[in-house]
Amino acid sequence: MSQTDHIGKGPNRVDGPLKVSGTAHYAGEFNVPNLAYGYVVNSPIAKGKVVQVHADEVLALPGVLAVYSHENVPHLAWFDRSYKDLLAPGGSPFRPLHSPDITFNQQPVALVMAETFELARYAAALLRVDYEQEKHETNLETKRTEGYLPGGGKLGYAPPPPPRGNPEKAWKNADQKIEAEYTHGAQHHNPMELFTSTVEWLGKDKITVYDKTQGVFNVQRYLTGVFGLSKDNCRVVSQFMGGGFGSGLRPQYSVFMATLAALELKRSVRVTLTRQQMFSIGHRPNTLQFVKLATNPDGSLASLQHHALHETSLFEDYTENVVNWSGMQYQCDNVKLGYQLAQLDVYSPQDMRAPGAATGNPGIEIAMDEMAYAAGLDPLEFRFRNYAERDQNVDKPFSSKKLRECYREGAAKFGWDKRPLEPRSMREGHLLTGWGMAGGVWDAMQMPSRASARITADGRLLVLSGAGENGAGTYTIMTQIAAETLGLPLEAVTFELGDTDQPQAPLQGGSWTAASVGTAVKNACDALGEKLLKLAQKQKDSPLKDADYDEVEFVNGQLRLRRDPDRAVVLRDLLQASGVTQVEAESTALPNMLKQNGYSLHSHNAVFAEVQVDEDLGTVRVTRVVNAVAAGRILNRKTARSQVLGGVVWGLSMALMEETIMDHKFGRYVNHNYAEYHIPVNADMPHIDVLFVHEDDDIVNPLGVKGIGEVGMLGVTAAIANAIFHATGKRVRDLPIMLDKLL
Amino acid sequence: MSQLLTSAPHRGGLPAPVPTGPVRLHINGETRTLQLAPWTSLLDALREYAHLTGTKKGCDHGQCGACTVLVNGRRINSCLTLAVMHEDDDITTIEGLGTPDNLSPLQQAFVDHDAFQCGYCTPGQICSAQGLLNEGRAHSEAEIKELMSGNLCRCGAYTGILNAVQEVVAAQGEMVK
Amino acid sequence: MYPFTYSRATDVADAVRDKAGHGASAYLGGGTNLIDLMKYNVEQPAHLVNVAKLPLDKIEDLPDGGLRLGATATNADTAWNEQVKARYPMLNQAILAGASPQLRNAATNAGNLMQRTRCYYFYDIETPCNKREPGSGCSAIGGYNRIHAILGASEACIATHPSDMCVALAALAPTVRVSGPNGERSIAFEDFHRLPGDQPQYDNILAEGELITSLDLPEKGFAKNFTYLKLRDRHSYAFALVSVAVGLELEGNTITDARLALGGVAHKPWRDKSAEQLLKGQPATAETFGRVAAHVVANAVGQGSNDFKIELARRAIVRALQQATEGRQRATDAFLNSNP
Ligand SMILES: Cc1cc2nc3c(=O)[nH]c(=O)nc-3n(C[C@H](O)[C@H](O)[C@H](O)COP(=O)(O)OP(=O)(O)OC[C@H]3O[C@@H](n4cnc5c(N)ncnc54)[C@H](O)[C@@H]3O)c2cc1C
Ligand code: SF4
Ligand code: FES
Numbered sequence A: 001m002s003q004t005d006h007i008g009k010g011p012n013r014v015d016g017p018l019k020v021s022g023t024a025h026y027a028g029e030f031n032v033p034n035l036a037y038g039y040v041v042n043s044p045i046a047k048g049k050v051v052q053v054h055a056d057e058v059l060a061l062p063g064v065l066a067v068y069s070h071e072n073v074p075h076l077a078w079f080d081r082s083y084k085d086l087l088a089p090g091g092s093p094f095r096p097l098h099s100p101d102i103t104f105n106q107q108p109v110a111l112v113m114a115e116t117f118e119l120a121r122y123a124a125a126l127l128r129v130d131y132e133q134e135k136h137e138t139n140l141e142t143k144r145t146e147g148y149l150p151g152g153g154k155l156g157y158a159p160p161p162p163p164r165g166n167p168e169k170a171w172k173n174a175d176q177k178i179e180a181e182y183t184h185g186a187q188h189h190n191p192m193e194l195f196t197s198t199v200e201w202l203g204k205d206k207i208t209v210y211d212k213t214q215g216v217f218n219v220q221r222y223l224t225g226v227f228g229l230s231k232d233n234c235r236v237v238s239q240f241m242g243g244g245f246g247s248g249l250r251p252q253y254s255v256f257m258a259t260l261a262a263l264e265l266k267r268s269v270r271v272t273l274t275r276q277q278m279f280s281i282g283h284r285p286n287t288l289q290f291v292k293l294a295t296n297p298d299g300s301l302a303s304l305q306h307h308a309l310h311e312t313s314l315f316e317d318y319t320e321n322v323v324n325w326s327g328m329q330y331q332c333d334n335v336k337l338g339y340q341l342a343q344l345d346v347y348s349p350q351d352m353r354a355p356g357a358a359t360g361n362p363g364i365e366i367a368m369d370e371m372a373y374a375a376g377l378d379p380l381e382f383r384f385r386n387y388a389e390r391d392q393n394v395d396k397p398f399s400s401k402k403l404r405e406c407y408r409e410g411a412a413k414f415g416w417d418k419r420p421l422e423p424r425s426m427r428e429g430h431l432l433t434g435w436g437m438a439g440g441v442w443d444a445m446q447m448p449s450r451a452s453a454r455i456t457a458d459g460r461l462l463v464l465s466g467a468g469e470n471g472a473g474t475y476t477i478m479t480q481i482a483a484e485t486l487g488l489p490l491e492a493v494t495f496e497l498g499d500t501d502q503p504q505a506p507l508q509g510g511s512w513t514a515a516s517v518g519t520a521v522k523n524a525c526d527a528l529g530e531k532l533l534k535l536a537q538k539q540k541d542s543p544l545k546d547a548d549y550d551e552v553e554f555v556n557g558q559l560r561l562r563r564d565p566d567r568a569v570v571l572r573d574l575l576q577a578s579g580v581t582q583v584e585a586e587s588t589a590l591p592n593m594l595k596q597n598g599y600s601l602h603s604h605n606a607v608f609a610e611v612q613v614d615e616d617l618g619t620v621r622v623t624r625v626v627n628a629v630a631a632g633r634i635l636n637r638k639t640a641r642s643q644v645l646g647g648v649v650w651g652l653s654m655a656l657m658e659e660t661i662m663d664h665k666f667g668r669y670v671n672h673n674y675a676e677y678h679i680p681v682n683a684d685m686p687h688i689d690v691l692f693v694h695e696d697d698d699i700v701n702p703l704g705v706k707g708i709g710e711v712g713m714l715g716v717t718a719a720i721a722n723a724i725f726h727a728t729g730k731r732v733r734d735l736p737i738m739l740d741k742l743l
Numbered sequence B: 001m002s003q004l005l006t007s008a009p010h011r012g013g014l015p016a017p018v019p020t021g022p023v024r025l026h027i028n029g030e031t032r033t034l035q036l037a038p039w040t041s042l043l044d045a046l047r048e049y050a051h052l053t054g055t056k057k058g059c060d061h062g063q064c065g066a067c068t069v070l071v072n073g074r075r076i077n078s079c080l081t082l083a084v085m086h087e088d089d090d091i092t093t094i095e096g097l098g099t100p101d102n103l104s105p106l107q108q109a110f111v112d113h114d115a116f117q118c119g120y121c122t123p124g125q126i127c128s129a130q131g132l133l134n135e136g137r138a139h140s141e142a143e144i145k146e147l148m149s150g151n152l153c154r155c156g157a158y159t160g161i162l163n164a165v166q167e168v169v170a171a172q173g174e175m176v177k
Numbered sequence C: 001m002y003p004f005t006y007s008r009a010t011d012v013a014d015a016v017r018d019k020a021g022h023g024a025s026a027y028l029g030g031g032t033n034l035i036d037l038m039k040y041n042v043e044q045p046a047h048l049v050n051v052a053k054l055p056l057d058k059i060e061d062l063p064d065g066g067l068r069l070g071a072t073a074t075n076a077d078t079a080w081n082e083q084v085k086a087r088y089p090m091l092n093q094a095i096l097a098g099a100s101p102q103l104r105n106a107a108t109n110a111g112n113l114m115q116r117t118r119c120y121y122f123y124d125i126e127t128p129c130n131k132r133e134p135g136s137g138c139s140a141i142g143g144y145n146r147i148h149a150i151l152g153a154s155e156a157c158i159a160t161h162p163s164d165m166c167v168a169l170a171a172l173a174p175t176v177r178v179s180g181p182n183g184e185r186s187i188a189f190e191d192f193h194r195l196p197g198d199q200p201q202y203d204n205i206l207a208e209g210e211l212i213t214s215l216d217l218p219e220k221g222f223a224k225n226f227t228y229l230k231l232r233d234r235h236s237y238a239f240a241l242v243s244v245a246v247g248l249e250l251e252g253n254t255i256t257d258a259r260l261a262l263g264g265v266a267h268k269p270w271r272d273k274s275a276e277q278l279l280k281g282q283p284a285t286a287e288t289f290g291r292v293a294a295h296v297v298a299n300a301v302g303q304g305s306n307d308f309k310i311e312l313a314r315r316a317i318v319r320a321l322q323q324a325t326e327g328r329q330r331a332t333d334a335f336l337n338s339n340p
């Protein structure tokens, strides 16, 4: 074992010391001189028009610099496509301050600029805006029969596969069957960090934008499109992000506002949204799901039907993959999957952690539990009987699938074999204990990505890629990959990210960063390695003469021959002897379509949960969760575990707490704050075991990684809901399961 | 039918902003005099005026704990207190607990237990944990969980946070099993 | 937030004078409620008188055997005070069930009494609210009202008082001592908060300019048989949906004295004296508890999303009475188990 094999271990985060000491700089923390502050004013109505903005009144206050609204915003890009970011769904993107029309409550209608944050906030409070209000509709219930199949989609969206077999007939003919409807309200990402942009004015329409985003290149594309800036004059930086969960995939109106003001005022600007405004920037849509399942006498699925209907805005067809997973999760020959949207006077929904799957998964997995009970089978046994060896949606084998092992190892750790099938059979006083389980599946994706690597004479390696760090551990993992590829200690490697001056990386989402950027980093380091080999071979009496790149290895700061490790050069000596100050290489990584095409690429997990429910009071405490994940190679056990732990918290939150309540009278969210939009606190935490099931996969990508950020959340919500049924005998199909639903 | 509506009708006219004045704060052992109006929160004073951005703003309404600092050794939410209320108080922020090269035991424990992901709640968590240590009232896992519940973590790093705090409490010999 | 001037009072008289000298002014305690509301533009005082550092932060014995809680003592110092823990454990538990450690470190006892409702619409100046803007209407009636009142509400307002501490206080029945432009007076705790009626803008009977100086607890603390049970949407750092404070005195299995107050159900901490009478002289049995609980909620009215509270309150009362009878705090909250 060398000391420079870093992958698969659990070193501390390389950015940890910065984060724990308050020295990691987030978007709102670049203290450029002479900042002006902006505060956004939002609409109190859901539909209608702005009649007048009484800007003059607040402009009279000393220190107020400007008020921007549709009335005075300068001429910006004309075409929709200029506003289309990489993740824009079909339709016309929302253009802030573009027209007097109000299409959703809390729509931003004005930006107030002032010398201080406090003054901007005050002036925003004073700003009088006249509206003409029209009747709105925000209630999905009214659109049950008005769903439509979206035409186009956005990046990553796939319409449901065509039906197979004859699901309706099979369902009708079956003896054992269930039919149920599952619902949840809107949910908001609510990352801890508020959306903020600091735009530094560098003179002559040149700016650097410090933005809270999951994609600096996406923001750059948007800003250059909208404001007609050249890329050279619009650098976008995001070195740390205080959580995104999807909310930062698309450029938010905060960055539009800040850029607008900076260009107009010719001055550096900061705009920060409030927590309340964080409820106006996209959400997991309110969704209705309908599931029908039927079994054959042997417990195999005879029919599987899953249909979803969710809200979208009037101007965009937001899409996500809600039901497709159900068609690949279990072996079934009679399947129908349906997916529809309904337009409401709300803002466009936006991808939120495990978009689509987090919605569809509880739908199908609670239904599977219901079906297991209807068939008199243990829910785990029922899943074994319906194990999908192939992805029937696309009729391809999985590149790898260790879900069976997840089930087994998870069940063993949990002690599932001691579970009585009968609900309400574990009781201690008024506390009912229940055990539930569920599984999940998520895409293993890889996106095109670039990276560069440069080694200097002192033996230090600098690797760059414009990726993001929103908590997944990008700095650490990329440092590990680079260090391992070139046989260096972690301390000798610096990985930098989040800057449009760096090689282009994809959006930070979908759990694809490790695979995409990681492969690019590996390729760049290999390209650099080849250059180093050539350099070594140029030396007189090189011990590596004639060696091919695949015959050498980098270990412990040396470049050496695999079959004869004594034939080696020390990298630092090599660089110094060659007299070069640095060697550099850049590389692109693309998914290997040829290799991947024949396969379905997915990660899987199985979750087991224990709950205690107070029979009289309806309170639920989740006491134990085991989450067994098969997601290919685990690059860093520590950060990977953290991601899965976080996923469990998210699943628990969705099961028991999270819901943004719409008051349909106002078409306005009422609990738009952290006090009434509940997410778990430390006191809600169960004991959580995370298991990584060994899974080799050389098809999915050269690193063999699948990503874990999303899959770790799946299964959790359903496992908890199923555990609550097992505890109480009550089946709650409307999430979140708050105590009143159990009274 | 359309209906006319005006937002922000001024109830009390348009009162003029109140001028700033010097406010003397002892921050991390250093005396700083900042020019502030009464309406500046301690949080904004730290972030926007003293340029100490380690203290975070997650809600600005006492609902998340990201802004937790120690005032005279006690943890409070800096967003719901005014800077002028703290003339001559001793304020300790995350920057005052340790530096990247010289982490405090709590900060090191947070790194070792991977008690964060995005890191945005982290300074508040650590200041809160430091307050908890100063209070000396958490001796069990359940007590630490409860007394660390004034700090939300959207990334869900609670298990690591618990383990990190447990480790430091135990090192001080204060854990009961 | 609107602009305001600021001063720090040096003593009670100075505070009262300073406040009276300014028009729309307010006392400032820990600020955890007032500054919150000012940032939402719900409160717009033009002047703040900081009273948090007045020498009213002591907790001291009273000659009649009671205990004086200083108005500016923090919620945390009050909860963890040795006397409070030993003699009024119900109060300790109620305070610790509320807010967060950080908030309790800043919040003062007077501020806790004076905190305003958490009604969503009260907080959102873009929606009508009679409490905030008398006459504008009540958005919660017919709106989303999960956290709203089932007892004592009016057609003008169905808000609840959000405090936990005050529920225990309602059961313990202290007097509230105040000092104002017209001198000092004492108010019985049960009279302090009011029901909304047609003037929901008034939460309590404090007159303009009056400053709370202390809470004087009577000797009886129900330290043996008590409970504070809080039900909420997460296990900590959330307001009560329903909470119940119970203090009992028992002789054998017979209840000789009882206190019963509810939180999260009304515009004021809801002490039910008739229920207390019903308990007295009765055996501490499930049958008694059920009867009394049914009595408390007999006139409760749901508003839609809070209908469940009627049944929840009924069951919570039964549970709280059971727990108090057993003589131990055994709430559903694990943390509370490990305390007194
Ligand atoms: C996110 C969050 C969660 C919370 N959760 C809970 C909870 O679960 N349970 C709970 O009980 N509470 C909870 N609270 C409320 C908290 O307890 C109160 O904010 C606090 O008690 C108020 O005290 P303060 O000293 O900060 O008051 P301030 O904010 O300073 O003042 C509040 C009011 O009291 C007046 N006032 C202050 N001092 C005096 C005085 N001496 N005489 C007369 N008037 C005075 C002020 O003018 C103001 O009107 C929560 C608060 C927040 C922000
Ligand atoms: S319940 Fe009271 S506080 Fe809430 S909206 Fe109605 S009047 Fe306002
Ligand atoms: S920013 Fe102060 S508690 Fe959230």
Ligand code: FES
Binding pocket: A192, A242, A243, A471, B115, B116, B117, B118, B119, B120, B121, B122, B152, B153, B154, B155, B156, B157
């Ligand atoms: S680490 Fe991201 S919010 Fe806690």
